[in-house]
Amino acid sequence: MEEKKRERTSMLLNVVYLISIAVAGSVTTAMATHLWINRKIIEPDLSLFLLAGLWVWIVAQIGECIFSLVAVKVVFYKVKLIGIGTVGAAWLGFCRQFLEGKNKNDYRRFILLVAFPVLFILATFIPAFERWVWPEFHIAANNLILESAAGPGYYMFVAYTAVLVAAGFIFVIRSTVRTRTLIFSRMVPFLIAAVFSMGAGAADFALKDQFASYRLLPLALSLSSLTVIYYLRLRYFRSVPLARHVVIESMSDSLIVLSPDHTVVYMNPAAHELFGVPPIMIIGHKLEGALQGLGMIIERLGRLGKQNEVAFFSGNIFDVRLSLIRNRGGRIINKVIVLRDVTELKRAEDNLRRMKEQLELKVDERTAELADINTALKAEIGVRQKAEEELQASLEEKNVLLGELHHRVKNNLQVVSSLLKLQGNYITDPKARELFDISVSRIRSIALVHEKLYRSEDISRTQFSDYLSELVHSVVFSHSSKADGVEVKVEVDPVFLDIDKSILSGLIVNELVINSLKHAFPESTEHGTASARIISVGFTVAKGYYSLTVGDNGRGFPEGFDPRRSSSLGMKIIATLVNQLKGTIEFSSGPGSHVRILFPRGDVDETPGSSETAT
Structure with missing residues (x-):
């Protein structure tokens, strides 16, 4: 009865023991995984290897308890010792990182320290070496834990691991002495975890018979790892922003x-x-x-x-x-x-300041030069203004003289015209009288140009539209005997012409209008249209040329009439005047007679595209 009661008690203790280790191991695994996922944020990253060694230790202890075969328990026992060796090496590296900061040689030192325990345990799979380390293995009284007889190699392994752990403590103590309480306060959680685990290990070694071969160390390691994980999470996930590794650690400032x-x-x-x-x-x-x-x-x-x-x-x-x-x-x-x-920035500022000073110096020099030039320019402008005033005065005097000249020429031409008119009154021959009248008309057309120049503000040009309109009506009025019932239409583009073109164009219009009055409209209605007698005069400005047209709706040119062979004085005068304008002339009839003269504007000397024709 007592035997069964002890068995039930042993089974219950075994279950509680396994559940405790499993729960502690699971929580440790979950939180360690969380730290691993966010490992870039943690400054002493060898703490992750410390947690990994603790996790291997706990998981191997669980496997050792679960499996009943001695050979399998031996394998988990050896894996557990690999975790112990990793914890020792990682503890020393973690203390150095936590106290002195990261160093590029941290991983190299850690690999060298952890290589010995790992290779040592792997070598125990060789039977001869295994017997040197553990002469024998047997299952403890609780049927969970594997116990062994310790050989020389085992004590060597334990001593190596103890030296690593002690070296970590020495770093902590030395830093505490140098920095008083600051480093010690930061290391308190880790020291508590380490001392707690070492105390549990010592209790297992000294009181293993009193605890029925149960080990306190796996539970102590679970609690210690939870303490370390919680402290790292509290320190690096709450106190420091998540971007610390990217911003603060990597910043150049x-x-x-x-x-x-x-x-x-x-x-x-x-x-x-x-x-x-x-x-x-x-x-x-x-x-x-x-x-x-x-x-x-x-x-x-x-x-x-x-x-x-x-x-x-x-x-x-x-x-x-x-x-x-x-x-x-x-x-x-x-x-x-x-x-x-800001060295480069200050250098750039200094360079900019020097360049600014040099630029200001050059600007001052250039300003002085420009001031001298400005003074010279003002003096020259004064001289030129005086010369311009003298020239303007001379020009005004010249304009007055030219105006007076045009006035006198106009008056003289009017005198000549009046004399011819008086002389014509004594001529009884109609043809001679007609020649006198035509000559008077020609003189009046020239005198009209000089009158327009005299009255114009610009004595070198005439407003041709006004001149031509007045000229045509003057010619019609002078030949009123032949202009009975004749309607005159004048359409002229607003344009200024110089004196030469004005005189030549006026003489041509004078000859053509007189010609239309004499020959276009018969005295009776047998050969023409009695309803309307129209003489049209036009002057338009084209691209590069002027176009002068004179036409009527009379009977047109006689059949077989060739203006180029005509012996008429008027036609010869018209041809001569057109040549002086460097223009061309076109004749056409039906209905009526029409003359079109094209001559270049300004200094254009080309001949128009159309040729001289007669129809």
């Missing part, structure tokens, strides 16, 4: 975090590189003692209430900026110092 009493609590890698001092020599110390020059600058900024100042470090120029971090109550909880290398 140097960053230092101070406590309110100016104790250095953090430096990023750029700050370590700038000052060339190991973190252990600065973190935990007063800024004024560790970095005296920077401390004086920060003290001066605080005293003056400024936020930044330019200073020299390591031969370069830095912009030192101080920011205060306050809690919700407004109390300062941290001070952040950012040092930015």
Whole structure:
């Protein structure tokens, strides 16, 4: 009866023991996986290998308890020792990282330290070497734990692992002595976990008979790993932003975090590189003692209430900026110092300042030169203005003289015209009288040009539309005996012509209008249209040419009439005048007679596209 009761009690203890280890191992595995996923955020990343070693240790212990075969238990026992060796090497590397910061040789040292226990345990799969380490194995009284007789090799393995753990403790103690309480307070969770696990291991070794061969160490390791995981999660997932690895650790600017009493609590890698001092020599110390020059600058900024100042470090120029971090109550909880290398910027500013000074000097020199040039220009402008005034006066005098000249020419031509008119009154021959009248008309057309020039503001050009309209009506009025019932239409584009073109064009119009009055309309209605007698005169401006047209709706040119062979004085005068204008002339009839003259504008000497024709 007692035997069965002890068996039931043993089974119950075994179940509780396995459940405790399984639960602790599962929670540890879950939280360790969470840390692994976010491993970039954790600064001492060898802590992940420390947790991995603890996890291997716990899982191997569970496997050792579950399986009943001795050979299988031996395998899990050896895997458990690999975890123990990994924990020892990772503990030492973790302490170095946590106290001195990351180093590129951390992984190399860790691999060298962990290689011995791993290779040592792997070598125990060789039977001869296994007997040197463990002479024999047997199952403990609770039928869960594997016990062994310790050989020389086992004590060597335990001693190696103990040395690694002790070396980690030595780092912690040394840092605590140097930095007083700061590093020690940061290491308290890890020290508690380590001491707790070592105490459980010592209890297992000293009191294993009192605990029916149950091991406290796996449970202690689970609780210790949970403590470490929770502290890392609290420190790196709540206190530090998730972007710390990307921003603060990788930033090129140097960053230092101070406590309110100016104790250095953090430096990023750029700050370590700038000052060339190991973190252990600065973190935990007063800024004024560790970095005296920077401390004086920060003290001066605080005293003056400024936020930044330019200073020299390591031969370069830095912009030192101080920011205060306050809690919700407004109390300062941290001070952040950012040092930015502005050497190149200052050099660029100096270069820009020198260039500005040189530019201002050149501008001053150029301004002086321009002032001298301006003075000379003003003097020259004064001379030119005086010359222009003299020239304007001379021009006005010339215009007055020219106006007076045109006036006198007009008067003289009118005198000549009047004399011819008087002389014509004594001529009884109608044909001779007609020749006198035509000559008078020609003279009046020339006199009219001079009259227009005399009355115009520009004595070198005439308003041709006014001149031509007045000329045509004057010719019609002069030959009123032949102009009975004749309607005159004048359409002229507004244009100015010089005196030569005006006189030549006026003479041509004079001859053509007289010709139409004499020959276009018969005295009776036998050969023409009695309803309307029209003489049209037009002058248009084309591209590069002027177009002068004179036409009527009379009977047109006689059949077989060739203007080029005509012996008429009027036709010869018209041809001569057209040649002087460098133009061409076209004749056409039906109905009526029409003459079109094209001559170039300005200095254009080309002949028009159309040729001289007669119809």
